[in-house]
Amino acid sequence: MxxxxxxxxxxxxxxxxxxxxxxxxxxxxxxxxxxxxxxxxxxxxxxxxxxxxxxxxxxxxxxxxxxxxxxxxxxxxxxxxxxxxxxxxxxxxxxxxxxxxxxxxxxxxxxxxxxxxxxxxxxxxxxxxxxxxxxxxxxxxxxxxxxxxxxxxxxxxxxxxxxxxxxxxxxxxxRTDAADTTNVAMFSNLPVPGEEEEEEEIKxxxxxxxxxxxxxxxxxxxxxxxxxxxxxxxxxxxxxxxxxxxxxxxxxxxxxxxxxxEFLPTLDRRAMLMPRGFECHCALCEGAVREYMRGAVCPGPGCDGICCPVKVGGQMGWVCHLCNGVLSDRQVSDLEAKEEQWMSEWEHILAMTLGDTPTDQCTHLLAYQVLNHYSQPFPPPSQPLPCPPPSFLSPMHPTHSHIYTFLKFILFENSVWLRQHFGDDGVRGVLRAMLSAVQTALGSLNDGGNSVNVSEERRVLGYWVVKEAERQLGRVASVDDRMRWESIREEGLVIWQVGMRYLCSTD
Ligand SMILES: C[S@@+](CC[C@H](N)C(=O)[O-])C[C@H]1O[C@@H](n2cnc3c(N)ncnc32)[C@H](O)[C@@H]1O
Missing domain, CATH: 3.90.1410.10 (set domain protein methyltransferase, domain 1)
Incomplete structure (x- = not known):
């Protein structure tokens, strides 16, 4: 045989x-x-x-x-x-x-x-x-x-x-994958999994x-x-x-x-690895490298830096990557409380963006505030909103994994909702916010540019940015709109190509 x-x-x-x-x-x-x-x-x-x-x-x-x-x-x-x-x-x-x-x-x-x-x-x-x-x-x-x-x-x-x-x-x-209709599927409501999908799974x-x-x-x-x-x-x-x-x-x-x-906080990554039978002690998990996806805006006057947890002199602290300022214990515990608050709001956001009839206008407000805070530009809400804006967003940097996950979720899972509420400006704003969040987070690792180049997240994001820009370019007519989408496409393309070079360059 x-x-x-x-x-x-x-x-x-x-x-x-x-x-x-x-x-x-x-x-x-x-x-x-x-x-x-x-x-x-x-x-x-x-x-x-x-x-x-x-x-x-x-x-x-x-x-x-x-x-x-x-x-x-x-x-x-x-x-x-x-x-x-x-x-x-x-x-x-x-x-x-x-x-x-x-x-x-x-x-x-x-x-x-x-x-x-x-x-x-x-x-x-x-x-x-x-x-x-x-x-x-x-x-x-x-x-x-x-x-x-x-x-x-x-x-x-x-x-x-x-x-x-x-x-x-x-x-x-x-750009050239003309037969690929995945973009259309991604930017409309996905079908409910059924038997056909099972057939596909076998193939x-x-x-x-x-x-x-x-x-x-x-x-x-x-x-x-x-x-x-x-x-x-x-x-x-x-x-x-x-x-x-x-x-x-x-x-x-x-x-x-x-x-x-890679864009999850250390504790979440640890939890994912436990069923694989080990606890990771790599440089990132041990705090020898900045935990770059738990970013806080640096409170230092005039500083644009990001504070992230990292071990300094054997102790964990939140340190700014530009001015080296360290958050006080009080600032850290406030921030951690705000991270928890974010998690408790997450269910509300999900309920709203998953297509349920919104019953609570505050959830609308929350999603609006997040998008408005971290992406630009957004049109103002059509009606006055009944509750005050949430107070926990400001210290979190757009690189923070909670914000990043939210933007990603909205863009890739609920883009129809995004389009309905905020139009094309909204989609562009989120794409730009994500590109800059990923870039800034990886750039702050300061490892000679390697992280910026090799990140899988960045490559995948680059791909979807180009797909979306290509789709828009086939649709919009005004010169201004075309210029905006072309610049987004170029940005996405560079990112995608660099990632591809590292992943599968020819031998
Ligand atoms: C694919 S195997 C890797 C080879 C394995 N070390 C061996 O001796 O056969 C995966 C297993 O290696 C161990 N492992 C992999 N990465 C590890 C890490 N960073 N720390 C501790 N154990 C690890 C875990 O037991 C895991 O289930």
């Missing part, structure tokens, strides 16, 4: 540019992947073939079943694994994977604490798969066991990479396991990134590209980000 591609194999010696070793100074991390030579941002570190991938024809030939709760892409990977075992392919590599790869994302104490039911659920999935598979393949010589399938599922949870079409939209050129999923890449540990300020170019249409083998995004010296550990939420 032959395999449709040349058989995947795993041999670290064919990747001389990296080594795998245990992290003696940080046992919690287990093993890591290290650079054997120096790399510059944009450089390709390695290119790896998957050992299991849903794009392999043997996996594609299998039709996932809704009788099982297991996600469709994992069903395909379990099936591919069964195909290898049945035809006695890759036994050494598969045995190695099962005994060597980490299952900490399910079986470690931290993962159990974060989600006490998940391990039990995965064990049930494994039992169900074994029962279902054996019933379908009664004559097969090879039979899965529940323990083996549970281990494989835990390995997939801890180590696999996946990418679907949604994630890849912003990798297309936003679109792209998930796999790459053995060398499974040695990569996480950092919230990563020095490399994984890129898996789309393969669905071309039928090519799904390669994983590991690319440098911040300077790497020989001997440095190579680190990727496991979450694509």
């Amino acid at each position: 032959s395999f449709s591609h040349s058989a995947p194999s795993f041999d670290i010696s064919s990747y001389p540019q990296v080594t795998v070793r245990s992290l003696d100074n940080d046992e919690r991390k287990g093993r890591g992947l290290f650079a054997s030579t120096a790399f510059e941002p944009g450089q390709l570190i390695l290119k790896e073939r998957p050992i299991l991938h849903t794009a392999y024809p043997e996996a594609r030939a299998f039709t996932p079943t809704s009788d099982l709760e297991i996600p469709y892409d994992w069903q395909r990977l379990l099936y591919l694994y069964a195909f290898y075992r049945t035809h006695n392919l890759q036994s050494g590599v598969l045995d190695g994977i099962l005994t060597e790869l980490s299952v900490d994302g399910v079986c470690s104490d931290l993962a159990r604490d974060a989600d006490p039911d998940r391990e039990r659920e995965f064990r049930e999935w494994a039992d169900d798969w074994v029962e279902w598979y054996n019933a379908q393949n009664a004559s097969s010589q090879w039979r899965p066991t529940s323990e083996e399938m549970f281990r494989l599922i835990a390995i997939l949870e801890t180590n696999s990479h996946s990418r679907d079409e949604d994630d890849m939209r912003d990798l297309r050129d936003p 679109d999923e792209a998930c796999g396991l790459w053995v060398i890449a499974s040695m990569l540990n996480h950092s919230c300020l990563p020095n490399c990134t994984v890129f898996i170019p789309p393969t669905k249409r071309s039928g090519a083998e799904p390669m994983l590209y590991l690319r440098c995004i911040r300077p790497v010296a020989a001997g440095d550990e190579l680190l990727v980000s496991y979450h694509d939420e």
Whole structure:
């Protein structure tokens, strides 16, 4: 029995540019992947073939079943694994994977604490798969066991990479992708998920396991990134590209980000990583680098700086990036109370912008105040508003993740609402506010411009800015309007192109 591609194999010696070793100074991390030579941002570190991938024809030939709760892409990977075992392919590599790869994302104490039911659920999935598979393949010589399938599922949870079409939209050129109607979908009310979507899900999923890449540990300020170019249409083998995004010296550990939420505060990022079985101690989490998305306007006279939490002399404080002024304890506790107030208002804003009939005019006022405070220009409200403006906005800088999340939510999830209430000026105002918030936040990290260039958020935002500007340019007629949108398009394009260069420059 032959395999449709040349058989995947795993041999670290064919990747001389990296080594795998245990992290003696940080046992919690287990093993890591290290650079054997120096790399510059944009450089390709390695290119790896998957050992299991849903794009392999043997996996594609299998039709996932809704009788099982297991996600469709994992069903395909379990099936591919069964195909290898049945035809006695890759036994050494598969045995190695099962005994060597980490299952900490399910079986470690931290993962159990974060989600006490998940391990039990995965064990049930494994039992169900074994029962279902054996019933379908009664004559097969090879039979899965529940323990083996549970281990494989835990390995997939801890180590696999996946990418679907949604994630890849912003990798297309936003100006030339004429057939792409996603912009229209994004800027109108999205359909309610239904059966059609499920069909799409079966076609679109792209998930796999790459053995060398499974040695990569996480950092919230990563020095490399994984890129898996789309393969669905071309039928090519799904390669994983590991690319440098911040300077790497020989001997440095190579680190990727496991979450694509770099614009979240440290505590929220921590909470996201717990189910993955660890607590992050990177420079950003430890306060060695400014927590740039918790920004406060610097109260220093005439100073335009942003105060963010950072460790100074072993102590955490909110320090201005321009004048080095430090917020007093009183100012910090006031600010933290205002952050909490924001969170309690968030439900109101959601209720209003999710299309419910607004019953409380104060929620309108709040959304208006936020938009007016952080974006420009907005028309005044059509009727006098019945309650005083909220007092908690002023000390928060537009780079603050609460504000940023709000602007993003309004722009990308509720742009129809934005257009209805504030017209095109409103959309332009929010785009500009977001671009400048992202730019200012990353720029304040002061790391030689690397963060400004490599940020995933910035690249994605650049893509959507260009898409929106292109759409508007096809619609507006007045010379002034065209000039405004053209300048926004140019701004977005530069950002998108720089991000793309770092993510997927040609090797
Ligand atoms: C894809 S594996 C990475 C390789 C892993 N260290 C090993 O020895 O196999 C993911 C697991 O590595 C560990 N890990 C990754 N990043 C970490 C970090 N920043 N701190 C502590 N543990 C980490 C966690 O146990 C996580 O579930």
